[in-house]
Amino acid sequence: MARLIGGLATSHIPAIGGAIAKGLQSDPYWKPFFDGFPPIHDWLARVKPDVLVVFYNDHGLNFFLDKMPTFAVGAAAEYANADEGWGIPTSPPVAGCPDLSWHIIRHLMAQEFDIVTCQEMLVDHACTLPLKLFWPNDAVAPVQIVPIDINTVQFPLPTAKRVYKLGKTVGAAIQSWRSEQRVAVLASGGLSHQLEGERAGFINKAFDQQFMESMVSNPEWATQFSDTELVDRAGTQGVELLMWLAMRAALTTAGAGVRKVHSHYHIPISNTATGVLALEVLA
Amino acid sequence: MARLIGGLATSHIPAIGGAIAKGLQSDPYWKPFFDGFPPIHDWLARVKPDVLVVFYNDHGLNFFLDKMPTFAVGAAAEYANADEGWGIPTSPPVAGCPDLSWHIIRHLMAQEFDIVTCQEMLVDHACTLPLKLFWPNDAVAPVQIVPIDINTVQFPLPTAKRVYKLGKTVGAAIQSWRSEQRVAVLASGGLSHQLEGERAGFINKAFDQQFMESMVSNPEWATQFSDTELVDRAGTQGVELLMWLAMRAALTTAGAGVRKVHSHYHIPISNTATGVLALEVLA
Amino acid sequence: MNAPNRSAIPGTALFDGEMARKGYALNKMCFSFNEAANRQAFLADPEAYMRKYRLTAQQAAAVRSRQVLALLEAGGNAYYLAKFAGIFGLNMQDIGAQQTGTTKEAFMARLQAANQQPDWPAASHSTPVSH
Amino acid sequence: MNAPNRSAIPGTALFDGEMARKGYALNKMCFSFNEAANRQAFLADPEAYMRKYRLTAQQAAAVRSRQVLALLEAGGNAYYLAKFAGIFGLNMQDIGAQQTGTTKEAFMARLQAANQQPDWPAASHSTPVSH
Ligand SMILES: [Fe+3]
Ligand SMILES: [Fe+3]
Numbered sequence: 001m002a003r004l005i006g007g008l009a010t011s012h013i014p015a016i017g018g019a020i021a022k023g024l025q026s027d028p029y030w031k032p033f034f035d036g037f038p039p040i041h042d043w044l045a046r047v048k049p050d051v052l053v054v055f056y057n058d059h060g061l062n063f064f065l066d067k068m069p070t071f072a073v074g075a076a077a078e079y080a081n082a083d084e085g086w087g088i089p090t091s092p093p094v095a096g097c098p099d100l101s102w103h104i105i106r107h108l109m110a111q112e113f114d115i116v117t118c119q120e121m122l123v124d125h126a127c128t129l130p131l132k133l134f135w136p137n138d139a140v141a142p143v144q145i146v147p148i149d150i151n152t153v154q155f156p157l158p159t160a161k162r163v164y165k166l167g168k169t170v171g172a173a174i175q176s177w178r179s180e181q182r183v184a185v186l187a188s189g190g191l192s193h194q195l196e197g198e199r200a201g202f203i204n205k206a207f208d209q210q211f212m213e214s215m216v217s218n219p220e221w222a223t224q225f226s227d228t229e230l231v232d233r234a235g236t237q238g239v240e241l242l243m244w245l246a247m248r249a250a251l252t253t254a255g256a257g258v259r260k261v262h263s264h265y266h267i268p269i270s271n272t273a274t275g276v277l278a279l280e281v282l283a
Numbered sequence: 284m285a286r287l288i289g290g291l292a293t294s295h296i297p298a299i300g301g302a303i304a305k306g307l308q309s310d311p312y313w314k315p316f317f318d319g320f321p322p323i324h325d326w327l328a329r330v331k332p333d334v335l336v337v338f339y340n341d342h343g344l345n346f347f348l349d350k351m352p353t354f355a356v357g358a359a360a361e362y363a364n365a366d367e368g369w370g371i372p373t374s375p376p377v378a379g380c381p382d383l384s385w386h387i388i389r390h391l392m393a394q395e396f397d398i399v400t401c402q403e404m405l406v407d408h409a410c411t412l413p414l415k416l417f418w419p420n421d422a423v424a425p426v427q428i429v430p431i432d433i434n435t436v437q438f439p440l441p442t443a444k445r446v447y448k449l450g451k452t453v454g455a456a457i458q459s460w461r462s463e464q465r466v467a468v469l470a471s472g473g474l475s476h477q478l479e480g481e482r483a484g485f486i487n488k489a490f491d492q493q494f495m496e497s498m499v500s501n502p503e504w505a506t507q508f509s510d511t512e513l514v515d516r517a518g519t520q521g522v523e524l525l526m527w528l529a530m531r532a533a534l535t536t537a538g539a540g541v542r543k544v545h546s547h548y549h550i551p552i553s554n555t556a557t558g559v560l561a562l563e564v565l566a
Numbered sequence: 567m568n569a570p571n572r573s574a575i576p577g578t579a580l581f582d583g584e585m586a587r588k589g590y591a592l593n594k595m596c597f598s599f600n601e602a603a604n605r606q607a608f609l610a611d612p613e614a615y616m617r618k619y620r621l622t623a624q625q626a627a628a629v630r631s632r633q634v635l636a637l638l639e640a641g642g643n644a645y646y647l648a649k650f651a652g653i654f655g656l657n658m659q660d661i662g663a664q665q666t667g668t669t670k671e672a673f674m675a676r677l678q679a680a681n682q683q684p685d686w687p688a689a690s691h692s693t694p695v696s697h
Numbered sequence: 698m699n700a701p702n703r704s705a706i707p708g709t710a711l712f713d714g715e716m717a718r719k720g721y722a723l724n725k726m727c728f729s730f731n732e733a734a735n736r737q738a739f740l741a742d743p744e745a746y747m748r749k750y751r752l753t754a755q756q757a758a759a760v761r762s763r764q765v766l767a768l769l770e771a772g773g774n775a776y777y778l779a780k781f782a783g784i785f786g787l788n789m790q791d792i793g794a795q796q797t798g799t800t801k802e803a804f805m806a807r808l809q810a811a812n813q814q815p816d817w818p819a820a821s822h823s824t825p826v827s828h
Contacts (some may be wrong), residue, residue, distance in 0.1 A: 015789075029411060049451075059776050060774075060777045061731055063350070064404035064725065065400070066401060066402055066404070067401055069350070071349070071799070072400070075583065079743060083731065083733060084731060084780065085727075085730045085731050085736070086779075086783035088782070098587055101583075102584070106439055106583070108441075109439040109442075112441075112442065112445045112448075113397055114397040114445070114449075116351060116353070117348070117351045119348045119349055119586060119587070119590050121349070134799060154712055154774075155711045155712055155713040155714075156389055156392040158392065158397060159393070159395065162395045162397070168629075194770055195779070195789055195793070196765065196778070197708045197710060197796060198766070199336075199706070199708030200792070200796045200797055205809035205812070205814040205815075205816065205817070206817040206818075207816075209819075210817045212728070213817070215813040220733060227711075228706070231706060231711065237775070267808070267811045270788070270790070271789045271790065343600070343643075343645040343646045343649065344599055344600055347593075347594065348593055348643075358717070358718075360718075366601075367649065368599045368648070368650075368652045368653075369652035369685065370602075372600070389714070400717075402717060402718070403721075435600060436643060436645050437583075437643070438580045438581060439582070452675040478644050478662070479634065479638055479644040479661075480579060480635070481578075481666060482576060483665045484673060484677055488681070488686070489684060489685060490686070492686070492688075496686070510580075511575070513581065514578060516577060519644065550677070550680045550681050554677060
C-alpha cells in the first residue's frame with residue numbers, strides 16, 4: 001500500500017508569486033515570510049514525497065456560479081495554470097496522478113461524498129504557489145498532484161465537520177491505494193484575512209495561533225464552528241483554513257500520530273496573516 | 284409551510300418528443316404508452332401543484348466530464364432547453380423557483396450533501412418531456428421547477444442508499460419551506476433499458492414490476508443494490524430508476540403515507556421499458 | 567493500479583474512471599456536437615475536426631468506421647456517442663441492431679418479445695400494475 | 698422567502714444565495730476577465746461589454762464608479778471582483794484602503810499593527826508557535 005508520510009500547509013497570496021518572480025525573498029518585507037520555509041525544505045529533502053494531495057480553494061478561475069461544486073477532485077494527467085485576470089506570472093503545467101485520483105474518487109463515492117470529478121481543470125495560485133514555496137529550487141516540483149477543491153466562494157460553505165470527514169476519508173483512501181508511492185497531503189489557504197467590506201484588513205492573531213496549535217494536538221477543535229462563526233473569527237477569506245482542517249484530518253488514521261516538523265506565523269503579507277506548517281506521520 | 288402533495292414518475296425517451304410534435308399519440312405504436320397518462324391528468328387538474336422538484340439525469344447537454352457532478356441543484360430563474368445534437372424539437376424555457384432552490388440548497392448543505400449549485404443550467408429532454416406528458420394541453424406547464432440532476436453518466440454512480448437519503452432530505456426541505464405553495468416531486472428516467480454494448484436492447488420486466496410495486500409499499504427496497512447490481516438487473520440506462528428512488532424517498536416524511544393514484548407499464552418505446560406513476564400524499 | 571469498477575455483466579462495459587480516462591478526447595468531441603455549428607464543421611472536414619480534439623488513432627479509426635462497439639472500446643460513452651450517431655440520423659434501433667449484429671426489424675422484434683417475459687410473481691395479485 | 702444565511706458580523710455581508718442571485722450578471726462578467734482578450738474588450742468599450750453581460754443598472758453604475766463597496770452591494774463576489782480590480786492595477790491594499798475610507802499607507806499600517814494583538818494565552822508556553 002501507499003505510505004502517507006505527512007502533511008504540509010501554507011497560506012497562499014497572489015503577491016507571493018510576484019515576489020518569487022522578482023527574487024524578493026530577502027527583501028525586508030518578504031524575509032520574515034520566506035524564513036518559515038527552510039526547515040521544511042530540509043525535511044522534504046529527507047522524506048521525498050512522490051505524490052501530493054492538494055486541498056485548495058479555486059479563486060474563480062476554473063469554477064463559476066453556473067456550476068459551483070462543494071468538493072471537486074481533479075482526475076487529469078496534467079493541470080494547466082492560467083492568468084487569473086491579474087497578469088500574474090503563470091506556472092508550467094503540473095503533473096497529475098490519475099491512478100490515485102480515481103482511487104480517491106471511488107473511495108469517496110462509496111463513503112457517500114457527492115463529489116465533482118474533473119478530468120480537465122485549471123489550477124490557480126492556491127494550487128501552484130505552495131509547490132514553489134516548498135520546492136524553491138525546482139523549476140517544476142518533483143511531485144505528481146491530486147488537487148481537491150473545496151468551495152469558499154459561495155455560502156453556505158461545506159461545514160467544518162463535513163470537511164474534516166472529507167479529509168479523513170481521503171486519508172483512508174490514500175492508505176488503501178495499492179502503490180509503492182509516498183504520499184503527502186497539502187493544505188493551501190488562510191490564515192485570518194478579509195478582503196472585502198468595511199471590515200477589510202481584519203486579522204485575528206490569537207485565533208490563528210490557537211488554530212495552528214489545534215492542528216498539532218487537537219485536530220477536531222475547529223469543527224465546532226459554523227461557516228458564519230469561522231468568518232467571525234477568521235474573516236471572509238480566513239475560512240480557507242478549512243483546507244488545513246482537511247489536510248490534518250487525512251493524517252488522523254495514519255501511523256501512530258504526528259510530530260510537528262516546523263511551524264511559522266507572520267503578519268502580514270498583503271492583507272493576510274500567514275502560517276506555514278509541516279507535520280510528519282510517526283511510523 | 285409549503286405542502287408536499289405527491290410524486291410523479293415517468294420514463295423519458297427523446298423519441299417521445301418527436302411523437303408529441305407529430306401528434307402520434309393515437310398511433311398504434313404510441314397509444315399504449317400515452318394511455319398511461321389520462322388518469323394522472325385528472326388527478327393533477329384536481330391537486331394543482333405550483334412547484335415541481337424534478338429529479339432527472341443530464342444526458343450530456345449541460346455537464347461534461349471536465350466537471351461532472353454527482354448531485355447538481357438548479358438555482359436559476361429560468362431553464363433553457365437546447366438541441367441535444369439530434370435536431371429534436373426544443374421547448375420554451377421553463378420557469379424556475381429560486382426561492383425553493385436556495386432553501387433546498389441550504390438544507391442539503393447543512394445535512395452534509397456536497398452539491399453543485401447551478402445558477403445557469405440547460406435542461407434536456409429528461410427534464411422537459413415529463414412536463415409535456417403530464418400537462419399535454421399546456422404550451423408551457425403551469426408550474427415552476429427546481430431541477431436536481433443525478434449522475435448516471437460516469438461510474439461509480441451515487442449509491443442507491445445515498446440517492447434515497449438525498450430524496451428524503453429534499454422532502455424534508457420542501458416541508459420546511461416557508462411558503463403557501465403546493466409542491467410535488469417528479470422523477471424522470473428508467474425503467475429497464477440498455478443502449479450500448481452487445482447487451483443492447485436488454486429489458487427486465489419482472490424487475491421493473493417489482494421495482495414499481497416497491498415505489499408504493501416498500502420504498503427502500505432498491506437501496507439494497509449497488510450501481511453494478513442495478514446495471515445487471517435494469518441495464519446501463521435502467522439505472523435512471525435512481526430518480527424514482529429519490530422522488531419516493533422525498534415523500535416518506537410527508538403526511539400519513541401515500542396512495543397510488545395510477546401506474547402504467549409498457550414495453551417497449553424505442554429501446555426502453557416504460558413506466559409511469561403518480562402517488563398522492565395522504566393528509 | 568487498483569482494480570477499476572469493472573463489470574462482470576456480459577456484453578456490458580461500465581463507463582468507469584478507466585474508460586473516462588481512455589475516452590476523454592472522443593467524448594469531448596461528441597459533447598461539442600450539442601451545437602449545430604460544430605456538427606457542420608465535423609461533417610465538412612471530419613479529419614481536421616478529429617485532430618482539433620486530439621483523438622487517438624484508435625478513436626479516429628472508430629469514428630471513421632461508425633461502428634458503435636469500436637467507439638465504445640475506444641472509451642466512448644453512450645450519452646455522448648448518441649450525439650455522434652445523431653449526425654448520421656441513426657436512431658437507437660439502428661444502433662441496437664448494429665451492436666447486436668442483427669437487422670433493425672429483428673432488433674425491434676426482440677424488444678417487443680420482452681412482453682413475453684414472465685411477470686413478477688406478485689404482480690398479478692398484490693397491488694396490480696396495469697400494463 | 699426564508700431567512701438567508703445572513704451575517705451579523707459588522708462590515709461583512711456573506712456571499713450567500715441571495716447575493717449570488719443578485720450579482721449573477723456582474724460576477725459572470727468579472728469571471729470572463731480571466732481571459733486577456735475579454736479584459737481588452739471591456740477596456741475598449743465598457744458600456745457595450747456591460748450590455749453584453751446584461752448588467753443591471755445598479756451593477757453598471759457600480760462598475761462605472763469603481764467603488765468596491767458599491768460593487769459588493771450590487772451582488773459582486775470578492776473572488777470575481779478581484780479580477781475587475783486587476784484591470785486597473787489595484788492591489789488588495791488599494792482596495793482595502795478604499796473600502797475602509799483611509800489611505801493605502803494607513804491601511805498597511807493597520808495590518809502591521811495586528812502584530813500587537815495579544816497572543817493566544819497558550820501560545821507562549823504549550824507548543825510554541827514561532828513568529
Ligand atoms: Fe485565497
Ligand atoms: Fe435517459
